[in-house]
Amino acid sequence: MKTIPVATTINGDETEFLCHTDESLLDVLRDRLGLTGAKEGCGTGDCGACSVMMNGRLVCSCLVLGVETEGAEIETIEGMAKGDTLHPLQRVFLEEAALQCGICTPGILVAAKALLEKNPDPTDTEVRYWLAGNLCRCTGYDKIIKAVQKAAAEMRAA
Amino acid sequence: MRYVKPESFEAAATLLRDETGISRILAGGTDVLVQLKAEMVEPDLMVDLKHLPGMREIVAEDGGFRIGAAVSGAELGEHDAVKAMWPGVVEGVELIGSSQVQSRATMAGNLCTGSPAGDAVPAMVTAEAVARVHGPDGVRDVPVVDIPTGPGKNSLSKGEFITSIYLPARPAHAGDAYLRFIPRTEMDIAVSSAAVSLALDEDGTVTSARVAVGAVAPTVRLVKDAGAALVGSKLDDAAIAAMVHAVEAACSPITDKRGTIEFRTKTAGVLAKRAALIAYGRAGGQL
Numbered sequence: 001m002k003t004i005p006v007a008t009t010i011n012g013d014e015t016e017f018l019c020h021t022d023e024s025l026l027d028v029l030r031d032r033l034g035l036t037g038a039k040e041g042c043g044t045g046d047c048g049a050c051s052v053m054m055n056g057r058l059v060c061s062c063l064v065l066g067v068e069t070e071g072a073e074i075e076t077i078e079g080m081a082k083g084d085t086l087h088p089l090q091r092v093f094l095e096e097a098a099l100q101c102g103i104c105t106p107g108i109l110v111a112a113k114a115l116l117e118k119n120p121d122p123t124d125t126e127v128r129y130w131l132a133g134n135l136c137r138c139t140g141y142d143k144i145i146k147a148v149q150k151a152a153a154e155m156r157a158a
Numbered sequence: 159m160r161y162v163k164p165e166s167f168e169a170a171a172t173l174l175r176d177e178t179g180i181s182r183i184l185a186g187g188t189d190v191l192v193q194l195k196a197e198m199v200e201p202d203l204m205v206d207l208k209h210l211p212g213m214r215e216i217v218a219e220d221g222g223f224r225i226g227a228a229v230s231g232a233e234l235g236e237h238d239a240v241k242a243m244w245p246g247v248v249e250g251v252e253l254i255g256s257s258q259v260q261s262r263a264t265m266a267g268n269l270c271t272g273s274p275a276g277d278a279v280p281a282m283v284t285a286e287a288v289a290r291v292h293g294p295d296g297v298r299d300v301p302v303v304d305i306p307t308g309p310g311k312n313s314l315s316k317g318e319f320i321t322s323i324y325l326p327a328r329p330a331h332a333g334d335a336y337l338r339f340i341p342r343t344e345m346d347i348a349v350s351s352a353a354v355s356l357a358l359d360e361d362g363t364v365t366s367a368r369v370a371v372g373a374v375a376p377t378v379r380l381v382k383d384a385g386a387a388l389v390g391s392k393l394d395d396a397a398i399a400a401m402v403h404a405v406e407a408a409c410s411p412i413t414d415k416r417g418t419i420e421f422r423t424k425t426a427g428v429l430a431k432r433a434a435l436i437a438y439g440r441a442g443g444q445l
Contacts, residue, residue, distance in 0.1 A: 004161070021161035021204065022194060044192045046345075048258055057232065057261035063191045064262070065184070067161045068206065111257060132344035133256020 008069045010035070011079030019066035026050045028066035029076060037077035037106040041135065048134035051107035052076045058114040060133075077106035080113065088158075089113055089151040098147035100138035108134045112148045120156055124149065163206045167292040167321060170205055175294040175317030177203045183319050184208070185228045186262035188255065189271045205319075212322060216240060221327025224290075227266035227320045231278075232257075234265065244325050245440060246281040246334030246353055246433070253277040253338060256345055266320040269302060272310045273347075275373035279306065280353035281336040283380050284368040287325050293318035303370075306377040332357035333440025335433040338372070339425045341416075348373045349417040352405065352429035354437045356388060362443040364388045369401065369434070371426045373417075374409040381408040384430060393438050393445060401434065402427035 003018035010033070019028050026043075029035040029052070041047035043062045050061040053075035080087045089109050092098070099105045108131060115122060115130045122130070127148050128141070136144060164170035174181050179202030182190050193199045207213055213228040216237050223240050231251045234240060241248045247265075254263045254277050268278035269289065279302070287302040294317040302323065305312050314320070338351035351372035359365050369384035383404035391397030411422035438445065 021159045024191065024195075043195050045188055045255070045259055048256060051258055054261075057230070058258050059261045060256075060258040062195070063188055063259070065161065065187065065191065065204075068184070068187075114257070129344055130257050133258045 004067055006067055006070050008072050008074055010074045011076060017066070021065070021067055023066045024062050025052070025054075025064040025066050025069055025074070026061035028069075029061060029074075032066075035076050035078050039103050039106060041103065041107075046133070046135070047104070047107075048111060048131075049104050049107040051110045051134065053110065053114060058111055075110075077110055080109060087113065088154050089116075089148065092147045092151040092154065093144075096143055096147040096150060098139065098143040099136075104134060104136040104138075108136065108144060112151070115148075116152050116155060120152060122148075122152065159201050159204055161204045161206065163209055167207075167210060170207055170210070170319065171292055171294045171317045173203070174205060174319070179203060181205060183270075185213075185267045186230060186259075186264045188259050188263045189267060207319065207321070210321070219324065223325045225265065225323045225325065227322055228264055231255075231260040231263050231265070235260070240325065243328050244281070244285055244334060246336040246355060246437065247278075247285050247287070247325060250281040250336040250353065251278045253336075266323055269305050269323070270312050270314070270320060272306045272308065272312050272377075274306075274309055274375060274377055275348040275351065276306075276378065277336070277338060277348060277351065277372070279378040280351055280370040280372045281334055281355070282323065282325075283370040283378055284334055284353045284355035285325055286355075286368070287323050289320045290322045290324065291318050292321050299324070303378075303380050308376045329357045331359065331442050333437040333442070335436035335440065337429045337433045337436075339417075339429060347416065350374050350411070350422045350426040350429060352426055352433050354430060354433040356385075356434070356437050356441060358438070358441045358443050362392050364391055364393070364397075364438075367434075369405060369430055371405055371409065371430065374411040374422050374426045376410075379408055381405055381430075384408065388434060392443065393434060398431050398434065402431055405430045 039049040041049035045063040181203040182201040208228040213226040265278040334355035336353040338348035340346035356367040367385040367388040387400035409423040
């Protein structure tokens with residue numbers, strides 16, 4: 001099958017790739033660009049493990065075609081830390097052990113960052129609703145919600 | 159699969175009309191890409207229309223709003239003026255999927271995908287929303303209620319697609335609301351649902367009312383008798399009871415893993431009652 005050239009910006013870097021028309025952005029990120037932070041949990045937009053930002057919006061990269069990202073700005077978990085300095089959400093997730101197996105964590109971090117940019121001081125209920133599309137089968141969510149709130153408080157104080 | 163971004167609606171219509179294989183239109187992609195992944199459909203042609211004029215815009219028009227067919231749920235929810243005018247429509251759209259899905263899913267897609275349980279549809283029906291349809295023979299305006307024809311089916315013919323949905327002006331002293339029942343609190347498909355839109359006169363008497371139910375028939379259903387039961391009342395118990403009776407009579411659901419015929423019928427009536435009370439309050443009525 002013929003591949004199509006696509007020019008996009010990923011984590012601030014201009015990136016060109018070739019992909020098939022039926023390939024998802026998730027497949028492009030993982031299999032063509034080696035950005036394996038976004039995970040495939042379900043592949044159908046239910047679990048949120050593949051969450052990335054596209055043009056400033058939180059999306060499931062499994063529900064975006066690679067060819068649709070021509071000219072788009074994509075941000076993935078790989079762009080979240082600044083060099084060796086973790087984003088507060090990343091650091092607090094480690095400190096608070098807000099993860100176990102870690103498969104859902106990149107998606108949750110990307111989603112939580114998107115929430116805090118929109119709403120720096122969410123209620124627990126708002127965090128839970130916002131993250132309803134990010135499934136975690138290990139933690140039971142409590143630690144995740146607490147970590148998001150702790151990071152949010154830190155970010156507000158900064 | 160060919161992926162095409164046509165230069166105009168006319169070019170898109172011609173392309174879709176002339177395609178001999180299976181074609182799909184890509185807006186939010188939240189259903190189409192799931193079908194692709196599940197290999198439920200293997201399109202020969204995917205037509206992306208999001209870049210075309212007006213597709214991503216919300217424009218004031220004749221006192222109402224024209225919503226481009228590629229406007230996402232998140233974008234609609236951030237539009238204060240639409241939300242103020244048609245809160246029931248917006249709350250229906252915002253119930254679709256997760257934050258991630260909201261970034262992409264569209265009300266036009268929710269309509270065309272033809273699910274009897276589509277959360278965006280009942281309140282569009284009660285709002286008397288009108289879909290603008292482009293096709294090989296030109297442009298036509300179709301009431302939203304006439305678009306879905308059955309589960310997964312719609313009335314658009316080959317080469318046709320929706321480019322915008324028009325929400326008309328709302329009269330003074332009017333309000334709408336949408337409610338659904340799901341067994342959890344978020345991220346689920348309606349077991350049953352109801353939307354109500356009503357207008358009042360100065361003293362709070364209902365002058366017009368529309369009631370629509372979802373997930374209780376092969377399509378979202380406008381229940382004219384239910385709306386008529388509310389007209390002339392201030393939502394007293396007898397009017398509500400007559401409306402609920404009309405809603406239940408209009409239900410012809412199936413029993414499946416999400417709910418039985420009896421449960422769906424009963425809850426549709428309850429939701430219609432609650433939605434009517436919310437809409438009445440939003441219209442400025444005092445109970």
